[in-house]
Amino acid sequence: MKRAFFYLLGVSCGLFISPQLFAQQSTDSLLTSATLQECIRYAISHQPVIRQSLIDEAITDRTVKSKLADWYPQINLDYNIQHALKIPTTIFNGNPVQQGVANSSAALFGLNQNIFTRDLLLATNTARDVRKQSQQTTTRNQIDLVASVSKAYYDVLLTAEQIKVLSEDITRLERSLKDANNQYASGVVDKTDAKRATISLNNARAQQKAARELLTAKQAYLKELMGYPTNSGDVPLAQDSAAVASQVSGEDTLLTADYKSRIEYQLLQTQESLLQANVKYNKWSYLPTVSAFINYSFSCLSPDFNKLYSQDYPSSMLGLKLSLPIFQGGKRVHNIRMAELQLQRTQWDYAALRSQINSQYVQAMSTYKSNYNDYLTLKENVQMARDVYDMLQLQYKEGIKTYLDVLVSETELRSAQLNFYNSMYQVLSSRIDLQKALGTLTANY
Structure with missing residues (x-):
């Protein structure tokens, strides 16, 4: 009876505590304030593709150990x-x-x-390179993930900034509509100004609604890349546009590409080492077991x-x-020649990769320079559009300018601000592509 009592007590406590532990784990898996670095670290820890790559590494390690186990007495x-x-x-x-x-x-x-067996000798000589190849594959997947998460993070952040711009624009239009109605009520102007203000206000609200729906979709894509729980709320971004803008610099245009820093080049070097070992393996076929x-x-x-x-x-x-096999119909000669041709083929892989890396670098650098120039131009346009709007707003209140002039300047200001944030995303996105082409984008966060 005592054993039964303690058994039931243990089961009851387990059922009571387990949901709380599960809830605690779920809560711990959420971010409270996410910078870009925190989002990247979270993605590297939770993204299914990276988790699969790490499991592939473990499988490769076990496979190597399984091959080397044949050195022990059987x-x-x-x-x-x-x-x-x-x-x-x-x-x-x-x-x-x-x-x-x-x-x-x-x-x-x-x-x-x-x-002595050539299979075990091959396993011993290639164990390090096989493990390295698996690790480099994981690194390549991590670099691709860092690029994708960074772009998605910037996209969400700057879309949210555009929504703020539209909110400020709606506030200005509501104030303008109120002024137009007051002037119409006092008989200063006709109903046209109020109608124009209403049309602009409705358009701004519709544009803001579309931007919010788009933000929801972009948040979902960011969560997918990060491996973030789908049933949770949005990822709480901690940075703002000012912090992001500080990352934009013309110094990036002075960098040059280094082939050896690219993970694709390092993978090809590892593959070449494995092919060299394969040539030796086929030559060892003339040796006895x-x-x-x-x-x-x-x-x-x-x-x-x-x-x-x-x-x-x-x-x-x-x-x-x-x-010792004595005669196999020339099979060993053909296998050796085939292995040598496969090794020779990698030299053309190097040539193709160097050409590809150079093309990627030139395209990424050209795109970044173009986007950076657009960013500086649009940044200046925002300030000028704001000055024009403030001046026309003041002149309108003094009766010098018409309401149509104010409305046009307000539209130009909104367009300049939205275009500025679009250009900021383009320059940041192209900067990520440039870093990837240069081989300076890493997964060390």
Whole structure:
């Protein structure tokens, strides 16, 4: 009864605590204030593609260890027991004689030690490069993820800034509509100004609604890239446009590409090392395979099954085995030549990759310079549009300018601000592409 009581108590506590622990884990997996670096770190820890790459690394490591395990002594046991339904018969001196007994059992213990095999030699020489190739594949996936998360982060952040611009524009239009209605009520102007203000206000509200819907979609895409829980709220971005704008610099245009810093180039170098090992592996096919063995066996024979194991007849053997294929129809020559051609082919892979990297660098640099110039121009346009709006607003209140002039300047200000944030995203996005082309974009966050 006491055991049953404590068992039920333990189960009840477990059921009560488990949901709380699960909820705590779910809460711990959410970000409270996310900078770009925090989003990248979260993505590297939770993104399914990266988790799969890490599992692939573990699989590769186990595969290498499995291959190298053949260097250790291999111990085997073979056992059998059998009953002859009819004892075999042989002819001895012209007379049929039954050979053997009805019941038999045998066990064989064997120990085999590989001394030289080309498969084990290949596994030993390539273990480091095979592991490195798996790690470099993970690094490449992480770099691609860093680029995608960074672009998505900037996109969400600057879309939110555009919504703020539209909110400020709506506030200005609401104030302008109120002024137009007051002037119409006092008989200063006709109903046209109020209608124009209403049209502009409705357009701004519709544009803001569309931007908010677009922001929801961009948040969903960012969460997908990060591996963020889908049933949680939006990712709480901690940075603002001013912090992001500080990352834009003309110094990036002075950098030059280095092929060896690209992960694709490093992967190709590892692949070349593995192909060189493959050439040696095929040349080793002319060498013998050598192993040592020790076998111990015992046999039990009896016509009576109950006395089968009453006496055994042991035997043992110690030896060295050498295996050397002498002629295989030229197969080894063809395999060696094929491995050499595969290695030779990598030289053209290097040439193609260098050309590709140079093309990516030139395109990324040109795009970044163009976007950076647009960014500086549009930044200046925002300030000028704001000055024009403030001046026309003041002149309108003094009766010098018409409301149409104010409305046009307000529209120009809104367009300049929205275009500025679009250009900021373009320059930041092209900066990520440039860093990737240069090989300076890393997954170390």
